[in-house]
Amino acid sequence: MIDVVDVWKSYKSGTRTVDALRGLTCHIEKGRFAFIVGPSGSGKSTLLYMLGAVDRPTRGEILVEGRNLIAMSEAEQNDYRREKVGFIFQSFNLISNLSAVDNVLIPFLPRGVTAEQRARAVDLLTRVGLGDRLDHHPYQLSGGEQQRVAIARALVKQPLLVLADEPTGELDSKTGDEIYRILRALQESSDTTLVVVTHDRRFITPRDLVLEIQDGLLAGDDAEPASPHGL
């Protein structure tokens, strides 16, 4: 479903160029729970944001269900992000003057919310354990509860792909366990592909895909930088 082929991403930083990704190749099957792990600065977030078409690689191909994200126009990339991708951030990114249910409905606000969409938002909030907090505002919710609202928001449009950047980075470890338990249950009950950047390997199980990034490449690919095979 996702093929990343020889992707390079260079950032210009004053007179220096930083190669955040250096010819990375990998494959992620549909419905997988994939973890991107590796040292700080190794290119994990860069890879995640390339998958979400938040930014374009300098070189290479990213194929999602056969469509090359890099060849898309700006407008096509915007549609892809809006319709196909759910994002979950470390810092929740909820809107403080909206209720939990309205935060979940944010993806639909520009075009007006249908009764069916509202029902789906309520259902998702119930599944993440917030059925009794639908009208609470973010400041009335704990960090873990706010992240559960953000998870429901990421899933409400039934995306192909959910991308999460350190989703438990601001939570204590017990709350983090709860967030991963919810993410896993939602991933198992849908065909959504979930890609998570994390420092915390506790939640990785043997059936998950682990993309270990080191210095802009998959670990192990350094020895053979020309290898087209990824994992």
Ligand code: ADP
């Ligand atoms: P990680 O998520 O593994 O910590 P990143 O993907 O954030 O790594 O960053 C990889 C490298 O690219 C780092 O050296 C980082 O400083 C650099 N980098 C990331 N984003 C930018 C940017 N917008 N401009 C310049 N350098 C960047």
Ligand code: ADP
């Ligand atoms: P985190 O590790 O918390 O995910 P990142 O290192 O990925 O944080 O950086 C967060 C944001 O800052 C990203 O949008 C990234 O592109 C940008 N960034 C990272 N490193 C640099 C850098 N050296 N120069 C400019 N922007 C950067």
